[in-house]
Amino acid sequence: MNLPDPTTPLNGIANARLPAWLLPAGWPLQAGEPVTADLHFDAGKITSVTPYQPEQNNFWNTHGALALPGLIEPHAHLDKTFTIARSRPSKPGLLAAIETLHQDRQHWTADDLRQRARKGLTWAAANGVTRLRTHIDWFDVVPPLAWSELADMEQPGITLERVALVPLSFFADTDAADRIARAVAHSGKHCLLGGFIHSSNWDPAAMTHLMQSASRWQLSLDLHIDEELSPLAHGLSWLAHYLSHNKFNGHIFCSHGCALSSSSEQQAQDVLRLLSAQRVTLIALPMTNLLLQDAVTGRTPRQRGITLLKEAQAAGIPLLLGCDNVQDAFCPAGSYDPLDTLSCALFALQLDNVFDRQSRLICDVAALTGDAHSGMPLAPGADASLVLFPGSDSMTWPLQSAARVVIHHGRLTHKRTWNQELSHES
Ligand SMILES: [Zn+2]
Secondary structure, three states, rough: OOOOOOOOOOOOEEEEEOHHHHHOOOEEEEEEEEEEEEEEOOOOOOEEEEEOOOOOOOOEEOOOOOOEEOOEEEOOOOOOOOOOOOOOOOOOOHHHHHHHHHHHHOOOOHHHHHHHHHHHHHHHHHEEEEEEEEEEOOOOOOOOOOHHHHHOOEEEEEEEEEEEEHHHHHHHHHHHHHHHHHHHHHOOOOOOEEEOOOOHHHHHHHHHHHHHHHOOOOOEEEEEEEOOOOOOOOOOHHHHHHHOOOOOOEEEEEEEEEHHOOOHHHHHHHHHHHHHHOOOOOEEEEHHHHOOOEEEOOOOOOOOOOOHHHHHOOOOOOOEEEOOOOOHHHOOOOOOOHHEEEHHHHHHHHOOOOOHHHHHHOOOOHHHHHHOOOOOOOOOOEOEEEEEOOOOOOOOOEEEEEEEEEEEEEEEEEEEEHHHHHHOOO
16 A cells, blocks of 8 residues: 555545445445445545445555544543553552542643643544543532643644543532533533542432533533442433433433443333433443453452443444543553454454444444434545554454554545555555
């Protein structure tokens, strides 16, 4: 594969293998697989997507490389990331990691926050991420330093969203709840309200105030909810019933939802049905859930700790996968590569048809915006932003797929290839 010149905008790409979920009905198949596509670009937008015509174009030929729209990282923690070297938790599990986070905060100067967040954004962009949502911990009813420091961090090619991650107890007081929501609403575009909802801090009155303050300030919500395996976790079930009786203006994202796997089949189906009716997006975080749930020193975990993704898919719930913590007290590893998250999910959740169906879990824009009517990525009129995987095939992907070519608005912005990956053409 000869790579195009990054300084010249492309007029299109030829012979790219797109996943089946992205292609219009009636797209031709060959040996059961979608035929490759030609994508025409104009001024950084896609103008058409048509089956590959070998003789009829002079576009950059990708020789059948797998291609996806710009990737989504829907759940990160740029304020905590890359702190593991200086702050290791003394015990496994979520609550010990939270304790370690509070000890590490003494180092969170503006420079420290920006340098670590910049590294995360740079890695994500090189991996093909075009939208990244970071949660930022609040330790008071006023925004923390990280909230403002990350506000103006720009990474070419990435739209950055911020979620105020606020302990539920802060919403117990209605004035405080309103003050927090107002501060988020006045923080500009791409800001959401969030909260940490867990059986250890459960308070239905505070939940009601959280919902009401978000609604009053026209905010969307992204909640850390039921990040545990206790059958006593109330969050998702409370939320599902609240939404079936109360109007909510924004979109709601529920991150984690592990406790669903501890409820009975019937209880879980009831919750999923109600969440589906409200178009709530569920964000599963397999890496940190596998690390933090059922974690006891010296004992092999018996439970997987992941939400009911297949049942949620069957219920029609919009879904995404996120990396969650990267190289901090919650998760010592991580790469800001959504393919690593999907690889983990492949085994943890026993996914099949990973490229043609499940790749949607890392690039479904409608699930991230909450707008069911937003068009398909890579449809005519959409940004000409995509990621190519030279050397991968649909059976192997997302494993052995570190090689990348990232196209942003019709122009090559990142490449990571090596000879072995390119030799499949010869
Ligand atoms: Zn998180």
